[in-house]
Amino acid sequence: MLKVSVHTGDLEQRTLANQVAVLDIAYAKQEAIADYMVALSLQRSGEMAPAVVSSYPRWSASLWDLVARALAQALYRTDTPPKAEKADRRCAYATRMCAVIEQASANSRGVELGTMRLVQTGQRGHYRAEFREDILGERSGEFEYGCKDLNPAELVLRAICLAYFDADVPGPKPKLIIPPALNIDGVDRFHIAALDEPARTGFRRYLTLRNSPEADSAMPAATDYVRFLMKG
16 A cells, blocks of 8 residues: 655654645555555545546556546546646745655555655745655656645645646556567566566566566566566
8 A cells, every 4th residue: 555645844844743635545456457546635624535546557657647646536536637727926835845655565664665845936836846756766847836725635736747747637647568578488578678667677676575586587487577567
C-alpha cells in the first residue's frame, strides 16, 4: 500500500500537527494491469468516499503519475478533472507545502519512495514544485493556481500535472512496458536494456531480493518478468 501525506511547511518540519491531507492507495486487483482503491482524507472535510483507479499498468511510469490519477478520482470521480481556475489577487494560497509517498506492507512500514516540495514564488498563486522519487530522480515545474477555497490535495494534483504533463490535468495513461522476446535454447528471453525505467530498475531489484541466478543476466527469462509485473 502507498500512503501520501501532505503537510504545510517544509519536509524537515512535517508532523501530524501540520498534516492537512492523507491519500491511501491499495490494490483492488494486483496484476500487470492493476486496479487500485483510493481513499482521501482532508483536514477540514474528513474522509471522502473511496474511489477506484482502474486498468493502470504497473511499473510503467512515475509514482507521482499514479498519485495524480488517484487524486483525480478521489476528488472528481474521473480521470480528467475540470480545468483549474486562474489565479488572481483574491485567491486563497499556500506559502509552502510538502508531500511524501511512503510504502507500507506486512514486512516494512514508512519506506520513503518520493517527496514533493512546493513554494509560492513572488505573486500570490505562483508556485514552484520540486519532485523526487526513488528510481526516476528529480523533476520540477512552475505554475499558477488559485481558487477561493484552497484544497491542499487539489493543489498537489495540479502541481504534479504541470510538472509531469505540462498541463493542469493528467496526460494519457502510460502503456505497459513489454520488451520483445527471443527464444534462446528453448527459453523466451529479452534484453534487459530494452526496458524503460522504472521497470528496468524495479525488475533488477526484484531478482536481487529473490536471490535469482538471473539477477546479473543481460538476457533474463521472460517468465521472470511476467511474475514481476504480476506481483513484484
